[in-house]
Amino acid sequence: MKVLKFGGTSVASAENIRNIVSIVEKNIKQGEHLALVFSAMGGVTNKLLEIGRMAAAGNDSYKELLDAIEAKHFALIKSLIPVQSQSNILALTKSGFNDLSDLLRGVSLIREFSKRTSDLTVSFGERLSTRIIAAVLTSSGISADFCDARTLIRTDHHFGMANVDFNVTNANIQEYFENRNAIQCVTGFIGQTEDGITTTLGRGGSDYTASILGAALQASVIEIWTDVDGMMTADPRKVPNAFTIPDISYAEAMELSHFGAKVIYPPSLQPAFTRNIPIKILNTFNPSFEGTLVSRSTPARAFDITGISSIDDIALVDIQGSGMIGVAGVSSRLFTALSQNSISVILISQASSEHSICFAINPEDAQRAQVVLERAFEKEIAAAQIDSISIQKNLSIIAIVGEGMRRSTGISGKLFSVLGKNGVNVVATAQGSSELNISVVISKNDLSKALNAIHGVFFQSETRSLNVFIVGAGLIGSTLLNQIASQAAYLKEERLLEINVIGLSNTRKMLLDTNGISPVTWRDSLEANGVKTSLPAFVQRIQELNLPNSVFVDCTSDKEIVQYYPMLLKSHISIVTPNKVANSGTYADYKLLRESALKYGVKFLYETNVGAGLPIISTIDGLITSGDKFLKIEAILSGTLSYIFNSFGPDLPFADAVRDAKAKGYTEPDPRDDLSGLDVARKILILAREVGVPLEPEAIKIAPLLPDNCLQAPSVDEFFRQLEISDDYFANLLADAAKSDGRLRYIASLENGNASVQLRVVDRQHPFYNLSGSDNIISFTTERYKDTPLVIKGPGAGAEVTATRVFADIISVSSFLE
Numbered sequence: 089m090k091v092l093k094f095g096g097t098s099v100a101s102a103e104n105i106r107n108i109v110s111i112v113e114k115n116i117k118q119g120e121h122l123a124l125v126f127s128a129m130g131g132v133t134n135k136l137l138e139i140g141r142m143a144a145a146g147n148d149s150y151k152e153l154l155d156a157i158e159a160k161h162f163a164l165i166k167s168l169i170p171v172q173s174q175s176n177i178l179a180l181t182k183s184g185f186n187d188l189s190d191l192l193r194g195v196s197l198i199r200e201f202s203k204r205t206s207d208l209t210v211s212f213g214e215r216l217s218t219r220i221i222a223a224v225l226t227s228s229g230i231s232a233d234f235c236d237a238r239t240l241i242r243t244d245h246h247f248g249m250a251n252v253d254f255n256v257t258n259a260n261i262q263e264y265f266e267n268r269n270a271i272q273c274v275t276g277f278i279g280q281t282e283d284g285i286t287t288t289l290g291r292g293g294s295d296y297t298a299s300i301l302g303a304a305l306q307a308s309v310i311e312i313w314t315d316v317d318g319m320m321t322a323d324p325r326k327v328p329n330a331f332t333i334p335d336i337s338y339a340e341a342m343e344l345s346h347f348g349a350k351v352i353y354p355p356s357l358q359p360a361f362t363r364n365i366p367i368k369i370l371n372t373f374n375p376s377f378e379g380t381l382v383s384r385s386t387p388a389r390a391f392d393i394t395g396i397s398s399i400d401d402i403a404l405v406d407i408q409g410s411g412m413i414g415v416a417g418v419s420s421r422l423f424t425a426l427s428q429n430s431i432s433v434i435l436i437s438q439a440s441s442e443h444s445i446c447f448a449i450n451p452e453d454a455q456r457a458q459v460v461l462e463r464a465f466e467k468e469i470a471a472a473q474i475d476s477i478s479i480q481k482n483l484s485i486i487a488i489v490g491e492g493m494r495r496s497t498g499i500s501g502k503l504f505s506v507l508g509k510n511g512v513n514v515v516a517t518a519q520g521s522s523e524l525n526i527s528v529v530i531s532k533n534d535l536s537k538a539l540n541a542i543h544g545v546f547f548q549s550e551t552r553s554l555n556v557f558i559v560g561a562g563l564i565g566s567t568l569l570n571q572i573a574s575q576a577a578y579l580k581e582e583r584l585l586e587i588n589v590i591g592l593s594n595t596r597k598m599l600l601d602t603n604g605i606s607p608v609t610w611r612d613s614l615e616a617n618g619v620k621t622s623l624p625a626f627v628q629r630i631q632e633l634n635l636p637n638s639v640f641v642d643c644t645s646d647k648e649i650v651q652y653y654p655m656l657l658k659s660h661i662s663i664v665t666p667n668k669v670a671n672s673g674t675y676a677d678y679k680l681l682r683e684s685a686l687k688y689g690v691k692f693l694y695e696t697n698v699g700a701g702l703p704i705i706s707t708i709d710g711l712i713t714s715g716d717k718f719l720k721i722e723a724i725l726s727g728t729l730s731y732i733f734n735s736f737g738p739d740l741p742f743a744d745a746v747r748d749a750k751a752k753g754y755t756e757p758d759p760r761d762d763l764s765g766l767d768v769a770r771k772i773l774i775l776a777r778e779v780g781v782p783l784e785p786e787a788i789k790i791a792p793l794l795p796d797n798c799l800q801a802p803s804v805d806e807f808f809r810q811l812e813i814s815d816d817y818f819a820n821l822l823a824d825a826a827k828s829d830g831r832l833r834y835i836a837s838l839e840n841g842n843a844s845v846q847l848r849v850v851d852r853q854h855p856f857y858n859l860s861g862s863d864n865i866i867s868f869t870t871e872r873y874k875d876t877p878l879v880i881k882g883p884g885a886g887a888e889v890t891a892t893r894v895f896a897d898i899i900s901v902s903s904f905l906e
């Protein structure tokens with residue numbers, strides 16, 4: 089014997105009922121003996137309650153609502169049962185609605201809708217739906233009977249949530265099912281008192297009916313058919329990566345549902361569990377999916393936790409005072425007062441100092457709780473033994489649940505660490521000594537972010553996501569997007585990492601889309617759906633979205649944008665950037681960025697600030713953190729200038745070499761920044777700071793490389809014109825160098841706290857003599873690299889090498905977030 093229960097959505101439409109018929113047929117083919125339990129059509133129970141209240145209030149428009157429900161039921165019959173077989177069920181349904189209408193007329197006359205009347209009213213929901221489905225099964229050639237559960241389930245008079253008399257009920261069920269071959273279609277949710285008054289079984293009612301039947305009949309399994317794929321690791325509406333838990337223990341199911349997982353209401357399954365009857369949760373709309381098996385045993389699992397659930401809205405009451413220390417009975421009085429006023433407590437936490445107790449309740453009870461407690465502790469408050477009873481609202485609870493937590497260490501560490509890294513403040517926490525559940529109270533604003541981040545770390549085989557916001561879709565930005573696109577499959581398969589481009593902005597348009605912007609078709613999306621660019625609005629949206637694992641990527645050379653860095657870091661958003669502006673401003677700003685990143689536990693990564701993709705910043709970091717001391721830096725830090733000095737000559741005028749460098753993507757957005765020495769000055773400034781020399785920009789001595797007329801050119805076009813007319817100047821520089829068999833190099837150096845950049849002629853013996861293309865070379869002399877300096881050499885500009893390293897920095901944010 090199997091008991092199958094179908095919930096409200098499963099019986100809400102003709103199509104859904106057809107699904108039920110085929111599920112039943114499949115079971116019959118397999119030779120299963122079945123009992124079926126049905127809920128009212130989706131939404132009908134609530135509608136009937138509303139109608140009852142309207143009638144009691146003398147509001148006659150309840151009749152229209154009732155007519156609408158009636159029409160829904162008739163429509164079902166007409167679309168599911170052939171015309172020639174409709175008359176009987178039409179008549180029965182009509183008569184049901186007549187009875188219901190009489191009852192409501194009574195309610196409206198006496199203006200009273202008691203709990204008892206309410207139970208009778210809603211009972212029509214299950215009675216009507218179940219009768220119709222029995223008729224549908226019959227007309228499909230299945231032998232099926234309608235069974236009104238009131239004849240089976242005996243309860244007390246506790247209307248709205250009646251208690252079952254199991255002795256009578258079990259006997260009724262066993263007697264009724266004996267020798268019945270037709271499939272019994274049983275109304276869920278309802279029962280009856282000894283004197284024949286209709287009652288309902290409370291929350292989770294139809295599940296309870298199925299459980300009572302299953303227990304009494306010693307069913308092999310109870311199948312709860314609903315509209316989701318079983319119990320999931322988290323609410324899939326909040327956590328898109330959530331997946332079905334194949335097996336779950338009864339205790340785990342209890343914990344998860346206590347904290348908001350609404351698939352089943354485990355207390356209603358108690359009768360089945362007492363008899364060790366397994367429960368399967370299955371999806372009527374995806375019937376071949378295996379769903380979730382709830383049983384007594386604890387399955388072996390791949391993950392430390394089983395699931396995550398949450399309560400969206402709670403209030404936290406905090407009661408504090410020195411008078412509570414060591415005084416027995418305070419908490420007893422506290423909770424007695426709450427319970428006497430039917431205020432239910434969701435979570436409790438007390439520090440061992442006993443100086444304060446805090447507990448979570450439904451926000452609707454908050455006001456009342458305050459009054460009740462102030463009354464209960466009037467004396468203590470007056471004597472200042474209790475200082476305050478305070479209430480915080482707009483909070484949520486997240487609970488991680490699992491039998492596996494008992495056997496592992498480090499789980500709470502992982503939980504708090506991921507919350508910390510994502511900037512989620514934990515207001516209160518509780519762990520039961522069963523170690524089945526760790527709960528945290530957090531701000532409601534952070535709920536979705538926290539759930540997704542927690543899900544990401546605990547269910548690691550699931551892909552983790554980085555949420556990326558890119559400003560600047562020029563050369564580096566667009567190359568980065570290309571690389572993200574072509575690497576997406578690899579990252580997902582090999583690294584279980586997904587890069588979601590959530591925001592993108594160029595100087596004209598910006599777009600934010602939480603579903604992600606395709607790194608392939610981003611140009612079209614930005615054009616079609618983007619709005620006018622506004623940096624403050626873009627940053628504000630990022631903060632409002634409050635997504636976990638967020639990374640802001642600045643691919644501009646903009647000066648305005650850097651003012652937003654500190655507030656982004658403060659919002660727990662990491663920053664990755666090739667833009668040198670932020671690091672080459674005042675030293676105070678430079679320091680502030682590092683302090684902010686440290687304080688808010690996020691990353692600020694900018695390897696491409698110096699030497700493009702070459703590992704320069706990271707090498708310095710490694711040396712400094714391991715205790716090495718820098719004595720001297722000598723370097724060629726401009727890809728553009730390197731390229732120009734390697735290519736201009738008798739056959740290629742200087743201005744053309746500059747044009748080539750620009751075309752090859754080596755120059756700054758404004759090439760005057762390269763040629764004036766500014767770009768190199770910024771880089772040596774950044775290197776100085778990285779090795780611990782706190783220089784200001786003015787301290788960098790720049791020996792200009794260009795004649796005055798070029799330096800003062802007011803526009804890029806004019807700049808090129810001036811370069812052209814200065815060609816002799818550059819040809820002479822080259823000729824002078826050639827006289828001593830030397831080459832021109834624009835060299836930056838740092839020694840004894842002094843930094844400078846200047847054009848120098850180097851001879852064949854100089855390590856910087858042999859450079860080609862856009863190569864940079866950096867030579868570090870340190871205490872540990874004294875006799876032979878540490879040298880890093882390679883292309884120091886260019887779209888691919890730069891974007892690669894920006895990309896790598898983004899990915900390294902993800903490993904830090906693990």
Ligand SMILES: NC(=O)c1ccc[n+]([C@@H]2O[C@H](COP(=O)([O-])OP(=O)(O)OC[C@H]3O[C@@H](n4cnc5c(N)ncnc54)[C@H](O)[C@@H]3O)[C@@H](O)[C@H]2O)c1
Nearest residue numbers: 560562563564594595643644645646666667757885886890
């Ligand atoms: N090109 C290289 O080899 C290289 C190497 C290392 C570092 N960088 C740095 O990378 C950054 C980008 O360089 P690029 O070569 O891609 O330059 P680019 O001019 O091709 O791209 C910059 C883009 O940013 C956009 N932009 C500027 N301000 C903006 C704003 N406020 N909002 C939105 N968009 C804005 C511009 O319209 C432009 O499209 C620069 O800071 C540069 O110094 C470049």
Ligand SMILES: N[C@@H](CCO)C(=O)O
Nearest residue numbers: 726727728754755756
């Ligand atoms: N314009 C820069 C890009 C790399 O920072 C250069 O030529 O070196």
Ligand code: NA
Nearest residue numbers: 695698700702
């Ligand atoms: Na670099």
